[in-house]
Amino acid sequence: MNKHVTSVSYSDVDFLIQSQYVVSGVYLHIQKDSKNFVFERETLPHLHLGDLLEQTFNCKALEAFSVVLVMNKRDFAPDVCKKIADLTDTAFPASGNLALSLNGAISSKVIDTAALRLLPKGIQDRMTSYGICALSFVEQGRTQLLISPDLLVRKFFSLGLLTGRKLHEENKHS
Numbered sequence: 001m002n003k004h005v006t007s008v009s010y011s012d013v014d015f016l017i018q019s020q021y022v023v024s025g026v027y028l029h030i031q032k033d034s035k036n037f038v039f040e041r042e043t044l045p046h047l048h049l050g051d052l053l054e055q056t057f058n059c060k061a062l063e064a065f066s067v068v069l070v071m072n073k074r075d076f077a078p079d080v081c082k083k084i085a086d087l088t089d090t091a092f093p094a095s096g097n098l099a100l101s102l103n104g105a106i107s108s109k110v111i112d113t114a115a116l117r118l119l120p121k122g123i124q125d126r127m128t129s130y131g132i133c134a135l136s137f138v139e140q141g142r143t144q145l146l147i148s149p150d151l152l153v154r155k156f157f158s159l160g161l162l163t164g165r166k167l168h169e170e171n172k173h174s
Contacts (some may be wrong), residue, residue: 003113006105010059010066014144021170023097024070025106035088039070045084050103061103062102068101076150083157100149116146130155
């Protein structure tokens with residue numbers, strides 16, 4: 001079965017998100033510490049996940065620009081939405097949209113989901129906690145990871161990687 005996905009590419013890994021969860025994707029230069037993002041005349045809560053993806057999955061950005069994915073809070077658990085609103089000091093607008101920025105190259109693809117493998121039992125719990133639902137190995141040395149943005153953001157919060165204190169400390173040292 002084929003599935004339409006939004007692909008965010010890094011040096012040796014493509015993060016795949018089912019396109020039904022992506023309202024819009026645009027290339028923009030956006031400050032990493034910006035807590036909100038204006039899209040279609042609404043101010044959206046904004047999280048920058050690019051650096052966290054690079055550190056967590058040991059990959060490098062292909063683009064000098066940020067990719068902003070606009071998603072909707074209905075696809076995130078209520079407790080994750082509350083943490084996003086608290087961290088960004090930005091209420092969700094009437095549309096319920098939020099912005100996630102990444103450092104990768106964005107594209108839209110149709111993939112054969114049969115090529116994606118479910119995670120082996122031995123690593124399934126750990127990988128799922130990072131939002132990874134399935135994987136595949138395509139070209140030499142290149143991996144595709146089907147991710148759940150909700151689970152990924154939840155994991156970053158649980159590890160303390162998304163905190164107001166960390167953003168404040170980074171701004172102090174700039």
